[in-house]
Amino acid sequence: MFDYKLLAALAAVVEQAGFERAAQVLGLSQSAVSQRIKLLEARVGQPVLVRALPPAPTEIGRRLLNHVQQVRLLERDLQGQVPGLDEQSAPERLRIAINADSLATWWAAATTEFCASQRVLMDLVVEDQDVGLKRMRAGEVAGCVCAAERPVAGARSLALGAMRYRALASPAFIARHFSSGVSPAALARAPAIVYGPDDQLQHRYLAELGVSGAFAYHLCPSSEGFVRMAEAGLGWGLVPQLQVREELASGRLVDLLPERCIDVPLYWHHWRNGGELLAGLTQQLQRAAATVLVTPAGR
Amino acid sequence: MFDYKLLAALAAVVEQAGFERAAQVLGLSQSAVSQRIKLLEARVGQPVLVRALPPAPTEIGRRLLNHVQQVRLLERDLQGQVPGLDEQSAPERLRIAINADSLATWWAAATTEFCASQRVLMDLVVEDQDVGLKRMRAGEVAGCVCAAERPVAGARSLALGAMRYRALASPAFIARHFSSGVSPAALARAPAIVYGPDDQLQHRYLAELGVSGAFAYHLCPSSEGFVRMAEAGLGWGLVPQLQVREELASGRLVDLLPERCIDVPLYWHHWRNGGELLAGLTQQLQRAAATVLVTPAGR
Incomplete structure (x- = not known):
């Protein structure tokens, strides 16, 4: 051995x-x-x-x-x-790579019961999808929540559902930049908020409206900071609707184009021979995700 | 030249x-x-x-x-x-290193007016204090918000006030782990939440209660994820009170020991010869921070 x-x-x-x-x-x-x-x-x-x-x-x-x-x-x-x-x-420590927006929204509630009953401590690593899967391949993490479907060798991926993103801004920002309506041209001129160099959601949203080329944006690599910046009126950006129920209900954030959204599918990657603990977590995630994530809109 | x-x-x-x-x-x-x-x-x-x-x-x-x-x-x-x-x-892009909890709470509201009137786009980098100052020294960022007071060569540091942290948990977690009161021994046995390897707040809180040695904790490197985990009942942890006003008011999170808190002083590091733009931001931050941060409690 x-x-x-x-x-x-x-x-x-x-x-x-x-x-x-x-x-x-x-x-x-x-x-x-x-x-x-x-x-x-x-x-x-x-x-x-x-x-x-x-x-x-x-x-x-x-x-x-x-x-x-x-x-x-x-x-x-x-x-x-x-x-x-x-x-x-000692309690087991499970190292998981996860995208920032899942951690900021549904992850905690979905895993509480499992962690308490199995005496598991979570060791979470926030990573974008490709890096998360690289850590999986390197054996550094036991599982990974990300938007990439294809599993690494020896692992399985399970479709969890999709996070629905909406383009939001504060009422003051809308009054300042969209006084004549939210036209594609006005959107392209107003400053956006982008999570990081790999966040293409704002680009995609503009592209789907027929806007191409560069646009001005703040970079804010924090899910909560992103919402605070939108709420403060620094820019518009795509936010998981799960994260801003209260802000939308109270009118602190407003949907720019309510008929438009972007659904990002999420997958749970886990080792094929991961043992019972990982299998239990997989079941738990599947159940919990079904209640909070949406069925991805056809593209 | x-x-x-x-x-x-x-x-x-x-x-x-x-x-x-x-x-x-x-x-x-x-x-x-x-x-x-x-x-x-x-x-x-x-x-x-x-x-x-x-x-x-x-x-x-x-x-x-x-x-x-x-x-x-x-x-x-x-x-x-x-x-x-x-x-x-094009609008100016200002690269700033900032601690995650500031970005999750007061930063956006403090800088909105400045960014809009000066046509400035923020390029934020989330870093713990030492790394933020390293980036400052390397000339990669124009400014840095962190808990370290001492400026790097060529820079100034300005005391902004302190973030007040309170040890919080959900009512269900409290019922499960502190049925006979929040004693130091019970705290040491209940799982905590820690932001990352450099987050010593939970250690410090326990040490001040006379608890030494190891304790079980989840690792969650996300300000918002941290609050969601506490709210879901995965553990107890120190959270900026600025971040959880609603959760405290509604009772979704409860202060474990209301008479105890930890104040973390924050400093704004900026280049001595940074020009008018940086001087303007410095004034703005000083004004805004005075309204949201607290005067650090004497230690």
Whole structure:
């Protein structure tokens, strides 16, 4: 069998983003952690880590991490059958990559019951879809919620439904920029809010209205900050309707074109051999998502 | 004078986190951008970039970037005096590093008037305090809101006031974990929520109650996700009271120990020679912060 002390050292260095923190978590000296990584590399016959800041796994390192992640989940199942062991063990920590808007809206309510009954602690990583799947492939996370359907090797993807986005702005912003109505030309001239370089929702919304080319926008990489900026009248932007029920009801935010929305489908990626814990979470997510997400509109 | 075409290429590669995007933004081919960086390095006599993913400035590269940032702000002042030029120019983009909780609460309302009247677009970067100041030192941002007081060389820091954090949980969570009252021992046993590896607020809260050692916690690197998790009953955690006025008023979240809070002071870091635009924003922030932040409690 593999030497899991060595593999645990690799996992800790990557998960803790450094040798120093890994040593703390493992209760070892930093040089002991280094030793273990070197020994692992001697056995494997090639480097498992790129010594950068933070340290990154090599191709072979990624495969080893993926294996560690799956072994951890299988160990957990076994512990369930050996109650004596279970009493001693700390709560399980499940590392999940998730898109920011899911975390800002439906995720917490969907997982509370599961976490409480299974004694699971969530270790959430906020990532856009491609990076989330890369972490999945690297074995750094046990699951991933994102808009990409295609699973990585060894994993399954489950359609959860779609988040519905609406183009919103504050009444004052609308009065200032759309006094003669929300025309495509007026929208293209008014400052928008964009979550980050990978957020194409505002571009897509304008393109569907026939507007092409550049437009002015604020960059705000925070779901809550995005809503606060729209509410304060800094710009217009596409916001999950789940996130702003109160703001819409009270009129603090207004739908620019109520007949238009963009549905972003969401998928739950999880390991095929992820053990019972991951299977339980998958069932729970499927049930919960059905009550909060929408059926994606045909495109 | 310096060749600003070369410096602009350096700034674009760092700001866009790659040669490809830099080329797009500059309207050049990727090889032309590479050429410019090489030419700059030939003139400087040493590398200005570490060719990693993403490319990072070297020590000398950082100094050049810092200079570019300041020149841009000074150019802006000049444009204000040459209205002909101004008409042609795109809105100014101001890159600011900010802590997540400020962005989730007071920032948008504090800057709306300024952005609208000065035609400024915000390019926000969410960073914890040390990283935010590093970006400041590297000349990547024009300003930074964080909890560290000490300015980097060439910059000033202005005390804005403090964010008041309270330990909150849902009524159901309280019923489950604190049926015999919120004792330090019960708090240490109940799962907490922690924003990320650098968030020590929960540790500090427990330490002030005399609890030391490890405790179980969920990791949730999202301000809004943090509140949703507390509200759903996944754990208890320290939340800015500014962020949860409605949740507290409606009883969806409850203060665990109303007589206890943690005040985190906030500072606005900005370049000493940042030009009129940055000076205007500084005045605006000072005024706005005084109305929403608190005077830090003596420690």
